[in-house]
Amino acid sequence: MRVEDAAAVRDLTLFRSLGDEAFAQLMDAAYLQRFPPGVVLISENERADFLHVVVEGTVEMFATSHGRETTIELIRPVGLFLLAAVLKDQIYLQSARTLAKSQLLLIPAEKVRMAMERELPFMRAIVMELASDYRSTIRDLKSLKLRTSAERLANWLLRAEAEQGGSGQIELPCEKRTLAARLGMTPENLSRAFASLSAYGVQSKGSIVAISDLSRLSDFAAPDPLIDERDPS
């Protein structure tokens, strides 16, 4: 692992709560692995063996049922996934696949649970992490139930624009069909949603999206802090 990546992992809210020694113990037990794009890392229904940390690349969390598939979330560096399943020692509800060449840190579930028992600040950080994840999922649920697909896309674009520096340009983090599934629609529908947003100054060319007039798009999107904003702190 590159030094800066290791530092980024250490700097995760979750791991900042750990003392140096406890952190080192976790890392000693962990496996650093590289994967090409398109590798299924986890299949739902498997037992939770490892907490996963995305050090580099992109991981798609997805779920299937009776032949249908949807994207739940995208995990980018430095982010973790499968914490809830690891803690409850249960099967995964989601599958995971790499979307790009990726580097992952796999921490044995048992070690995570042991560290939690031994280090109170770590357990406290886990509480905060889980509460955040829960609230973030509730926001997703609200977006799905209260908005049309074009509105979901518009608000996703506004948030991505802000997170990517506010230049009015967005680089999509994945293929459009994955974004479509993430937002709860078909690829065709996403294409048409983009087309309809051109009336509000949205132009999409390949993986680059340009927003010419933020306030015009915002008027249409009607962003709601209780759906679109991340929790503070």
Place this chain on the structure above:
Amino acid sequence: MRVEDAAAVRDLTLFRSLGDEAFAQLMDAAYLQRFPPGVVLISENERADFLHVVVEGTVEMFATSHGRETTIELIRPVGLFLLAAVLKDQIYLQSARTLAKSQLLLIPAEKVRMAMERELPFMRAIVMELASDYRSTIRDLKSLKLRTSAERLANWLLRAEAEQGGSGQIELPCEKRTLAARLGMTPENLSRAFASLSAYGVQSKGSIVAISDLSRLSDFAAPDPLIDERDPS
């Protein structure tokens, strides 16, 4: 509070983790209140002041955005809500209203956080509770994204039937329009979904639903353990 209700609260997984003294301290600081039906207990966007425990009655968690409204969850005795917002000391993402004459225990947020700091088993129980809530919300999200409305209803019915004792009869826990919102559809659409399920042996009369042939309904519903089953333990 009736003696048996008090015992039921004490018996919640979350509170079983507390010692008698710590539990008593929480209860001393808590308020027991009765509410008629239709009272809004919490409005989203308010600061999280109390952890709420439903001792009696029914509470609907709902969310609104720009004039639209949907139901997120129903809380029945003995259940709690708003834990994540309380722990993160953030605003609520959901509103809450009573659907029936209800009795609630309001525990000051600050006391909950203090108890968590002082009692390790309580914090551990909170971790498990949050992980469960998160996973349960992921299940909901999958159901919404992977199923049609009739399928969601069919699977909801199968689960309700099992939880209510497996008699083939279900008593709806709320008005149909609330169930409709819970399942992510309009009341009219729910009516039609019920009508279409009559082909699989579902008869609905008022708040009673009868399923004449579980396996036939199950064939249509295609229940998926990773969506419909509660976490074990």
Place this chain on the structure above:
DNA sequence: TGACCCGATTGATAATTATCAATCAAAAGT
């Protein structure tokens, strides 16, 4: 460079779901 492949887009159509309006039925209050 050119053939090929895969994802994106577009068009046509179908399925699903929502909306609006009009009863209908059942529960609540007088």
Place this chain on the structure above:
DNA sequence: ACTTTTGATTGATAATTATCAATCGGGTCA
């Protein structure tokens, strides 16, 4: 018991979203 109210149902229609098929276009690779 009788209004009165409110929620449920049904019908007609519209909007939204999905599906299927065809084409387009950018990127890859020999």
